[in-house]
Amino acid sequence: MQLHQSSWIEVDAYLKTSKGIVVPIGSTEQHGPNGLLGTDALCPEVIAKRAGDEAGFLVGPTFNVGQAQHHLGFAGTISLRPSTMIAAIYDWTASLHRHGFEKIYWFNGHGGNIATITAAFSEIYADVSLKRTGANAAPVRCTLRNWWELSGVGELCRELFPVGEGSHATASEVSVTYAAFPDAIKRVEMSPKIAPTGPILDADDYRRRFPDGRIGSDPSQATPEKGERIIAAAARALAADYERFLASA
């Protein structure tokens, strides 16, 4: 069940059965020569939709532009400053909490978002924590999960791509988008075959270190078939992990 394709009456009814929601969150940023700019938003969106359809839970709209300042040296990257992103996550959460959602599972597709999302949770909790106990409203609970860290998913990715999985523009994430959007498959020669690795600083520095945008990866191995296997595994793992989150105190 997707929130943006539901009516308010359907969401109202849903809230009588569950106080939880999964919100895909990603980034719009370069993903190397053959990866889509939307990769980090599309991966959690695709996996969450699959899992939500199978398990019957509600999936929110995708937070599709995140913290990607280091990729701004490559055309098409769009980034929020962390202070803006904290404000936006705060507003999304306040809106959902207003309706009675108490458990928000942010399903993330971008490593560069982790710190800012986590800081946003603290900003949200600080509002309550700075007040004395005794407020009678049910508090909101946020959690963050990266799709590649779901149980069994990392193992599968390494099994599918024993060499050149890498850490940015990975063979796995490109495969996921190829499975979902076969029309967008791009065949590009890359050299070196496996991209270099190194630290992430500002955008100019990034482009000097990683001239075609990849870090440590060989995404020319990506195929829609492998992507489909990852989606299927990740969707199952997501449903189980989200279930645990709902059950947690």
Add this chain to the structure above:
Amino acid sequence: MQLHQSSWIEVDAYLKTSKGIVVPIGSTEQHGPNGLLGTDALCPEVIAKRAGDEAGFLVGPTFNVGQAQHHLGFAGTISLRPSTMIAAIYDWTASLHRHGFEKIYWFNGHGGNIATITAAFSEIYADVSLKRTGANAAPVRCTLRNWWELSGVGELCRELFPVGEGSHATASEVSVTYAAFPDAIKRVEMSPKIAPTGPILDADDYRRRFPDGRIGSDPSQATPEKGERIIAAAARALAADYERFLASA
């Protein structure tokens, strides 16, 4: 050509041919008993994609949550505060300008966004305007267009729905989403047939005035066929209007 399904290399090449981009911007908010929560984001997204595919221009990712405080009385609505939305539009624009985009056409699906988007443009321009002349960077130009105000579109909508088009959860916008997402078509009885009208204030007041969320509309008339006609007409009008924007000084 959709930015989020393109690689940075493709966008780089595109920038050699054009400095412009169309960015769909909408809202996630209740659209009455049979309308989708995503209506205001989906309409510009669908129309822009159609036009971009036909005319060959670049379409950015959709800014899918906007200013919808007045709809927060209905489950599923998500809203940014105007100050947050201004900061986010500022960051999207700065990112695109960094790459060399100089003409950004914000293609809007939500009346409640207009003021905040317009204020965001002033916030962006003020950065330049507060400096003395002589900066050597090419300035950025933003424009805002609502899809229902494109040439010929309003006329078509009124022709298709001579009674009960309304101003929120309109028969036309619901039709557009039904054409694009036929699986999401909802058949719901509504009473009164045509919803009341009135001023828009805060969320509690809104819900008292408009108990099922509609304003002045009878969206039970919506059909995918009519939606398809609107999409086709709007896509043609968008392409022409965007062309004029690119050509303007």
Add this chain to the structure above:
Amino acid sequence: MQLHQSSWIEVDAYLKTSKGIVVPIGSTEQHGPNGLLGTDALCPEVIAKRAGDEAGFLVGPTFNVGQAQHHLGFAGTISLRPSTMIAAIYDWTASLHRHGFEKIYWFNGHGGNIATITAAFSEIYADVSLKRTGANAAPVRCTLRNWWELSGVGELCRELFPVGEGSHATASEVSVTYAAFPDAIKRVEMSPKIAPTGPILDADDYRRRFPDGRIGSDPSQATPEKGERIIAAAARALAADYERFLASA
């Protein structure tokens, strides 16, 4: 009755009879070769004072510097960034609401303010809308009215100036200030007689398009006599419109 010339005891007594107030809001920005920099603040101030004196309602102090980034290419213009202006309108409103004012009629003199004022209202309402229903405080209601859109006023202006009324540094607004401040009347030759029209972007662009600051107008036609007629008509229309606002739900 003007708030800034009243004592708190007088305002306290006034609040026992009415929960409403009219607040003039304008801008300090160039108004062409013969217009005053204060035009957009002075027009609503003068009209509101006249109407308040005649009808006995309370008029607040004038919010005299607004959003005028596009005029910063001309000496004397002072502008707030939209984000600053939203914060200031928020604080003014919160202060007035604290005393028991529930209906605030912002009486505007500057087209460039409209978007930011409207966004500020949403920022104010969002505070309430993001909370669950049930707050026991009476909510605040804001409305925005431009003086030139009051019933009959636009018609009168076009009748007085059938040619060259224009859209910035209009013959009408200059006339209003000439009626109120006859010592400030300026006689300046202008060429071309009627200024060009065009879009409004940043300050440098504005100055290139509109070299002496006017848009579409011939304010050399302005006279204090015509200004007086406009003031009288606008004051009557304001009193009636404000009355309707107070009576509205």
Add this chain to the structure above:
Amino acid sequence: MQLHQSSWIEVDAYLKTSKGIVVPIGSTEQHGPNGLLGTDALCPEVIAKRAGDEAGFLVGPTFNVGQAQHHLGFAGTISLRPSTMIAAIYDWTASLHRHGFEKIYWFNGHGGNIATITAAFSEIYADVSLKRTGANAAPVRCTLRNWWELSGVGELCRELFPVGEGSHATASEVSVTYAAFPDAIKRVEMSPKIAPTGPILDADDYRRRFPDGRIGSDPSQATPEKGERIIAAAARALAADYERFLASA
């Protein structure tokens, strides 16, 4: 010469003779039983206009709502939060600096503004100070002067009101407004004759300590004649003090 009654052409010409401006800044807040809510804005406005007319310098529009949180327990008071006020002073200064003004003399009418105005200056200077030396733009210089501290003015006030001058809603400031606005003179019995004194904290506390709003004063002594003497003396002292500011390095 008043900026808001000048055209941009006149200000442009003025800038060829001087890079300085006097900006009255005050507050809209209760001033006891017989004082005007606008007292703290009106006093510097009136004195600056007198001095500007006599000495020929430029006077800006009045910043008429300031930091008055402690007076919010009395009807009609309007206050900016300090963070908002800093942003607004920043924008006014940036606008004036853009035109070539390099010396801004903030002429203040409210003790409660002093800290925030001073902090705003630091916020403005910090922009430059955080950059390495070598910027080629002429820097802006701000200064703050309270009208009651001008040379000879305090002495005159104490001479006119040897008893009950006080520190808020003073006999002197009420006199100044009575001289300028004789129609607003209010005759009110006050008890005790001289108001109590004490510390200033939040609004509820203030009202408990100072039930009718005055601190240490007996403004029933105020007369327009004495106000006129103060205005004349303060205008002369202002012209001299401003002259020194312009001449300072």
Add this chain to the structure above:
Amino acid sequence: MQLHQSSWIEVDAYLKTSKGIVVPIGSTEQHGPNGLLGTDALCPEVIAKRAGDEAGFLVGPTFNVGQAQHHLGFAGTISLRPSTMIAAIYDWTASLHRHGFEKIYWFNGHGGNIATITAAFSEIYADVSLKRTGANAAPVRCTLRNWWELSGVGELCRELFPVGEGSHATASEVSVTYAAFPDAIKRVEMSPKIAPTGPILDADDYRRRFPDGRIGSDPSQATPEKGERIIAAAARALAADYERFLASA
């Protein structure tokens, strides 16, 4: 008793005996050729610790970086912008108030902090003042005291240094740090013996006026023995002044 060396259980017990706390606040900024960059934080820290140990009151952690934009022309200076400092003081105060502290005595070591700290108090109080009366939480009370203005301290400093005490990098404050940190004593020739005086503007201007950082002082007179006398006197005066603050309504 120092908060940062106490456990939460000890602070909990302390709160049963007192609702007050002393918080040293200073700056990290150049203090001339022989003064420590930490002088303005170390002086209140050292004096407060001495007084807290003797009188048994609680001393908070030191707010050690303040508003020092004007000193940024000298290496090692670290400054907060006023808007940042207001936010931080707001958060410290909200945290302490959450635990039940109702009287916060900010013990200051830097003149350049005074305006911003005072503005921060207004920002804190404005939260309460903008609400209608009747909140049931005990309000927080903040006060600001500069160590050099404590009763008898200024007199002692002038007695110890009849010539060349000055106003920045004073002989007294350098003496205090020399008493506390004898290993950091620096012997430096200075010329002229007594530094010039003048106004404080931005960092580049400051460095031009005051080439070695001092204002009006001859800190080569500083000795640890004199510093010890100042610390002892200031600690006694602080204990008495804080006692009065606790006893005040």
Add this chain to the structure above:
Amino acid sequence: MQLHQSSWIEVDAYLKTSKGIVVPIGSTEQHGPNGLLGTDALCPEVIAKRAGDEAGFLVGPTFNVGQAQHHLGFAGTISLRPSTMIAAIYDWTASLHRHGFEKIYWFNGHGGNIATITAAFSEIYADVSLKRTGANAAPVRCTLRNWWELSGVGELCRELFPVGEGSHATASEVSVTYAAFPDAIKRVEMSPKIAPTGPILDADDYRRRFPDGRIGSDPSQATPEKGERIIAAAARALAADYERFLASA
């Protein structure tokens, strides 16, 4: 060499030999029944001072209040909201960069700070990344290191405390503070001997889960002797790690 005990002349000279600095950053928050509220600030401060003294590098003042919203249920905890902390780290970094520091090593003592510090780095870099390449200023580089993750340190802690090291109010960190501040050693009975573990949410939730503040630890094992061993090992590891940071591209 400690910045706050150095003069600006000494820092100026230091900058000729190195562009790097180590800045301790921690938190003021409850650390269980026998731990100091300042533990997380004092640990990096003590270790950095030791290493700086031995290896001759510059150590900045300690950023002593961080992100600790989850500990606000325990008396004495002081927290910044993440948005405030980002602004403050931004200002500290801009100040240091102004003087020519290009490598800032933030030496952290609090797990709850990691996300916010990392987000602050992105905020800092975004300023540069949003600009086109070609700025001629040397960029600033920030890194974050937690003291307990330095090479060999975690191993030593687990060797010293094979049972009950835990994750908050650890036996190791309490030992470090006991070594540095033997007068602050507290002997407190704790039950259960080893504290529970669990997730970290808001302050009320935290206190319910962890009634005495500890997570997973038995800090009653802490001794100054073990603390001294940890300090010595960590100081050596810090010097080596910082050396690598300085040498990195």
